[in-house]
Amino acid sequence: MKRIFISFCLVLFMVVMVSPCAVNAAQPVKIGFVYIMSGPAATYGQFAKKGAELAIDEINKSGGINGQQVEGLFEDSTGKPDVGLRVMRKLVFQEKVKVLVGLDSSGVAKTVVPSIPQLKVPLIITHAATPDVTGSVCNRNVFRIALNLPQNVKTASLIAKESGAKKWNTIGPDYSFGHQSWEYFQQYLKAEMPDATFVSDDQAVFPPSKTTDFNPYINKLMQSNPDGILVSLWGGNLIDFIRQGKELGLFNGQYKILCTLGAATEVLSALGDKMPEGIWVGTRYWFLANPSERNKKFVDAYWNRYKEYPSYNAHGAYAAVYAYKAAVEKGKSTDTDKVINALEGLTVEVPAGVITIRPEDHQAITDAHWGVTAADPNYSIRILKPMKILKGADITPPVTETGCSMQ
Amino acid sequence: MLLFLISVGLTTVFGVMGVLNFAHGSFFMLGAYMCMQIMHIIPSFWIGLIVGPLLVALLGIIIERFLLRKVYGREVAFQLLLTFAILLVLDDGVRLIWGPAYHVVEAPALLAGVFPLFDKSYPVYRLFLVIAGPTIGLDLWSFFRFSKWGKIIRSASSDGEMAQGIGIRVPLLFTLVFALGTWLAAVGGALAAPHQSLAPSMGERIIIESFIVVVSGGMGSFPGAFIGALVLGLFESFGTVFLGRVQMAIPYILLAVVLLIRPYGLFGKEV
Numbered sequence: 001m002k003r004i005f006i007s008f009c010l011v012l013f014m015v016v017m018v019s020p021c022a023v024n025a026a027q028p029v030k031i032g033f034v035y036i037m038s039g040p041a042a043t044y045g046q047f048a049k050k051g052a053e054l055a056i057d058e059i060n061k062s063g064g065i066n067g068q069q070v071e072g073l074f075e076d077s078t079g080k081p082d083v084g085l086r087v088m089r090k091l092v093f094q095e096k097v098k099v100l101v102g103l104d105s106s107g108v109a110k111t112v113v114p115s116i117p118q119l120k121v122p123l124i125i126t127h128a129a130t131p132d133v134t135g136s137v138c139n140r141n142v143f144r145i146a147l148n149l150p151q152n153v154k155t156a157s158l159i160a161k162e163s164g165a166k167k168w169n170t171i172g173p174d175y176s177f178g179h180q181s182w183e184y185f186q187q188y189l190k191a192e193m194p195d196a197t198f199v200s201d202d203q204a205v206f207p208p209s210k211t212t213d214f215n216p217y218i219n220k221l222m223q224s225n226p227d228g229i230l231v232s233l234w235g236g237n238l239i240d241f242i243r244q245g246k247e248l249g250l251f252n253g254q255y256k257i258l259c260t261l262g263a264a265t266e267v268l269s270a271l272g273d274k275m276p277e278g279i280w281v282g283t284r285y286w287f288l289a290n291p292s293e294r295n296k297k298f299v300d301a302y303w304n305r306y307k308e309y310p311s312y313n314a315h316g317a318y319a320a321v322y323a324y325k326a327a328v329e330k331g332k333s334t335d336t337d338k339v340i341n342a343l344e345g346l347t348v349e350v351p352a353g354v355i356t357i358r359p360e361d362h363q364a365i366t367d368a369h370w371g372v373t374a375a376d377p378n379y380s381i382r383i384l385k386p387m388k389i390l391k392g393a394d395i396t397p398p399v400t401e402t403g404c405s406m407q
Numbered sequence: 408m409l410l411f412l413i414s415v416g417l418t419t420v421f422g423v424m425g426v427l428n429f430a431h432g433s434f435f436m437l438g439a440y441m442c443m444q445i446m447h448i449i450p451s452f453w454i455g456l457i458v459g460p461l462l463v464a465l466l467g468i469i470i471e472r473f474l475l476r477k478v479y480g481r482e483v484a485f486q487l488l489l490t491f492a493i494l495l496v497l498d499d500g501v502r503l504i505w506g507p508a509y510h511v512v513e514a515p516a517l518l519a520g521v522f523p524l525f526d527k528s529y530p531v532y533r534l535f536l537v538i539a540g541p542t543i544g545l546d547l548w549s550f551f552r553f554s555k556w557g558k559i560i561r562s563a564s565s566d567g568e569m570a571q572g573i574g575i576r577v578p579l580l581f582t583l584v585f586a587l588g589t590w591l592a593a594v595g596g597a598l599a600a601p602h603q604s605l606a607p608s609m610g611e612r613i614i615i616e617s618f619i620v621v622v623s624g625g626m627g628s629f630p631g632a633f634i635g636a637l638v639l640g641l642f643e644s645f646g647t648v649f650l651g652r653v654q655m656a657i658p659y660i661l662l663a664v665v666l667l668i669r670p671y672g673l674f675g676k677e678v
Contacts, residue, residue, distance in 0.1 A: 040608035042507035174655075208655050210612050212603040215533070216644045239604040243511070247521055247530040268606060270509040335675050 013234075028071040028166045029064070029334055031056070031321065032091030034084060034102035035127075035313075037076035041235065043102045043266050044127065044313050049074055050306055051314030052101070058301070066324045066332070072321075073097060079104065081111035088112060092119045099124065101320045102236035104179055104313070106130035116141040124323065126316030127284075130176065131184075131402065134363035138404035142199035143343050143357055145323055145350070145364040146316045147284040149177070150184050150402075154395040155368040156187035156230060156258050159280055160386065165256040167229030169199045170239065171221055174206040179234035181260060195208065199224045209237060214244045221250070228256035239270050243367075251276035258282070263371065265311040268381040275382040277373050285312040285352045286369035290332050300352040309381070310351075319350035323357075345349055355392065361404035365392035409507045409595045409602075411540045411636035413613055414620040415547060415629065416591030422627025423564040426475065427483065431491040431592050432614030433497035437463050438593025439600040439609065440501055443512050452515040452601065460593035479581075494610070502607045514601035537596060541633070543594065548629045560584060574667045591595030619658050623665040625675025634673060 033052050055217060056072045060108020064070055075087035075094050084103070087201050091097045099393040100116075100123040109128035112232045114137050116123045125144040129152065136145050160168065162265035166188065173176025189196045202251060207217045218241070221229060238259065245251060261267075264283025287299045287309050298318065302310040310318075323346065328334050331342035344359035355366045441459035446452060470493060478485040513519075518532045538659050551557035563570040563577050571577045596609075603609065620639055625630025642657045665673060 038502075040606055042502065042607075043509070046507055125454065137408070180635075211600075211642075212609070212612065236604045236608075237605050239509050241510065243604075244530070244602075247519075247532075266508055270511050272511070297578075 011123045019064055028069040029328075030073060030095060030207060030224045031324065032088070032100045032102075033072055033074045033317065034077050034087055034091070034093060034100060035074070036079045036104045036318075038078055041079055041104060043265070045074075045076065047266070047313040048102065048126065048317040050106075050302070051310065051316065051323060052317035054302060054305060054314075055318040056174075059321065060327060064323070065328050066334075068116075068334075070321070070325075077103070077105070077108050079108060081108045084108040085112045085115055088116075088119060088123075092396060097121065098336075099324050099339065101317060101324070102126060103128040106132075107131050107175070110137060110299075113137050113139065113142050121336055122324075122343060124282055124343075126320045127313055129284075131180065132356040134361045135402040135404050137163065138402070140310040140340060140406060143362040143364075145357065145366070146312070146357060147366055148363060148366055149180055150397050151366070151368060151392070151395045152260055152282055152284070153181055153184040154188050154279075154391050154397065155282060155370055155388075156260055156394070157185055157192055158390065159258060159370060159402050160185075160189050160228055160230070160256070161192045163228060163256040163258075163280075165226075166195065167199070167225070168230060169204060169224050169225045169226035169228075170230040171205040171207070171217060171233070172230075173237060174208045176256065178232050180207050181248070185230050199226060199242035205230045205365050207233075207237070211237065212240055213246070218243075218245050218248050218250055222248070226255065228258065229259060230385065231259040231262065233259075235263065235266065238264075238267050242255040242267075242271060243274065243278065246274070251260050251279060259403040260371070263369065263384060264265055265309050265381070269308070272381060273375065275360055275373055277375060277382065280370060281373055281384065282370040284369065285310075285388070286371065286384060287315075287351075288383060289369040289371075289387055290353050292349070292351075292353070293355075294349050295351040315351055319352065319355075322350055324354075325349050326359050358396075358399065360399040360406065361402045362406075363396070363402070365396050366391050368395050409536060409540065409599050410613070410616055410620055410640060411544060411633055412552075412595035412598070413592050414617045414624070414632040414636055416588040416595070417617055417622045418627055418629065418632045419587060419591070420588035424444060424479075424581050425564075426479075426486050427490070428588065429487060429614065430470075430493035430497060430518070431490075431588070431617065432610030432612075433494045433501075434463055434467065434469075434589045434592035434610075435596040435613055436605075436607065436610035437466070438596025439507055439512070439549055439605050440596075441593065442597035442600050443605060444505075446512060452513070455512075455600075456594070459597045460590050463593035463596075464586045464590035467586045468582055470589075471585040472600045475585065476578065476581075494532075494614075496535065498607050499658070500602065503609075507607060510605040512600035512605065518601075518629060527587055532601060536602070539598060544629070544633060551629070568666055594641070612619075614657060619662050621672075623662050625669075625672030625674055628674035631672055631674035651675075 035048045052072050056070045060069050077084035103125045104127045107355045110130055110132050112132045115272035117139055123142050128148050129149040137279035170180050170182045186198050205217050205221050209358050257279045259281045263283035263286055326348040327339050327342040331338035347356045353367045355364045357364045368390045371387040373382040376383045420428050433626050441462050442455035445455040445458050456474035479602055514532045517533050521530050563580050567577050624635030646657050
């Protein structure tokens with residue numbers, strides 16, 4: 001009798017444990033965010049969190065996703081692939097998130113992407129730009145709504161062609177991002193402008209990320225005597241490079257300079273009026289680029305809440321939450337398969353513009369925002385004037401070039 | 408030359424107190440942030456440069472008095488753990504107060520701009536650093552070498568018990584020496600501020616290089632720190648131009664070669 005009673009208790013216990021999964025309607029939809037929240041690049045995680053929280057609060061105020069409230073859970077990838085995968089597993093298996101959003105580092109992205117199908121949730125990448133995650137290692141569960149490296153560098157090559165500069169050199173971080181930026185740039189510009197020339201490999205400049213003194217690198221750049229320089233440094237490296245380059249006269253007009261990530265707000269606000277005018281800078285999202293109502297609403301809401309201009313990483317996380325909402329409403333379910341089907345080919349309006357997620361490689365066709373740095377009395381940071389907005393369709397390489405074969 | 412200042416602080420603390428201070432890089436970072444903070448209140452780099460490091464030295468005194476002092480008698484592992492913990496606390500403290508974003512400090516007008524050197528232009532601020540580093544280093548060296556206080560400190564470091572026996576207050580002395588070490592790191596940080604962007608990670612970057620300098624120069628040796636910093640800096644500059652990517656490995660190769668030939672460092676004495 002006693003044994004039966006214990007068995008009964010056990011069964012009862014199990015039913016109680018399992019039942020929350022059965023009654024889903026009252027539960028919130030959980031979204032797991034994975035960004036770099038600590039270490040040198042922690043500022044990117046902070047931006048993403050601000051954008052994500054703004055989107056979640058807006059959605060919850062206007063009735064949630066399909067009537068369900070949204071809850072955001074944030075984890076720190078620390079920029080390391082093994083940690084990134086571990087926190088993703090934790091979010092999926094322990095916290096039961098329905099979707100993963102995030103990833104700053106391309107190194108993390110490339111390593112974790114092949115494991116995402118095992119987690120049985122979709123992953124929406126909002127920052128990491130490596131071509132591989134929607135190329136050689138692409139898979140059914142992984143999407144990217146932010147501008148990727150080839151799209152951004154393609155834009156750079158179009159601007160380079162118009163600039164008239166013939167001989168090009170580069171300075172970029174000494175890891176795959178810097179090297180790939182340079183390879184794609186040479187390939188695209190060569191196609192656009194057959195008479196363009198590029199310095200030899202040993203003249204191209206790739207300082208390691210820990211560099212703080214760029215003087216020897218800047219001298220090396222100037223010694224190679226280029227007409228144009230592609231700069232793919234970012235964050236603190238870019239700030240140091242620009243300040244030290246300015247002292248050495250790198251920005252006095254002799255060289256055409258294209259900074260692929262120069263219009264990031266963390267760089268512009270740190271430099272303030274020390275940012276030289278007249279250089280071409282790009283970014284994945286520029287808060288003044290899109291004149292749409294949607295963008296204005298986002299920029300105003302962000303400014304009212306945080307008293308700063310939204311950076312591209314804040315926009316990426318914000319846009320991902322809305323893209324997920326659109327996909328769930330399109331598929332009428334938070335079920336992984338239905339969400340993935342809905343995300344494929346999804347067209348959704350985000351602040352950057354109307355984006356379409358390509359079903360073949362899961363890369364969003366999104367506009368690129370570039371411009372020339374200029375002072376404006378209405379802003380404490382340099383703004384882009386004139387701006388150049390290239391349509392997503394014109395800068396996205398065809399699927400055949402990505403090397404993606406979706407199973 | 409900044410590397411020299413930081414290494415001198417590290418080597419002093421080690422030479423006199425026998426403490427390997429992992430948190431030294433954090434004091435460097437704190438010096439830069441303090442300088443920036445003071446410049447927000449009083450917009451003068453010079454005041455920031457003088458007051459900022461003094462505040463950091465004050466913090467150094469507090470840390471020595473209430474934390475480090477408790478582990479002097481114990482194994483080296485305790486010191487390493489403790490200073491590493493201080494590093495983590497300081498780094499995240501900075502992140503908490505000033506946020507993870509990048510900051511920029513302006514060089515004073517006097518030191519901005521460039522001057523022509525042969526057919527190249529050279530930033531004035533870097534020349535200032537080249538002069539400031541050895542000046543401070545030389546002052547320190549003569550202080551230790553010739554002044555009465557310097558002699559007391561050296562005697563206390565060679566035999567603490569004996570020094571105490573003849574009436575020197577060794578604990579107080581250690582506090583002052585530690586404050587001096589943190590002050591040096593913070594001056595390095597304040598001097599670096601107009602030259603590089605400020606972020607909570609700047610301390611971690613420099614501590615490794617300064618350890619290489621101190622170890623290859625000889626633990627506790629002043630000229631060793633000077634030569635070590637100079638050699639490392641030169642190798643890095645020329646390596647960038649002539650060797651390309653191999654340059655990244657140079658500091659470590661340098662360290663390995665020095666240790667193989669002279670296990671106690673270039674200017675180290677056998678223990």
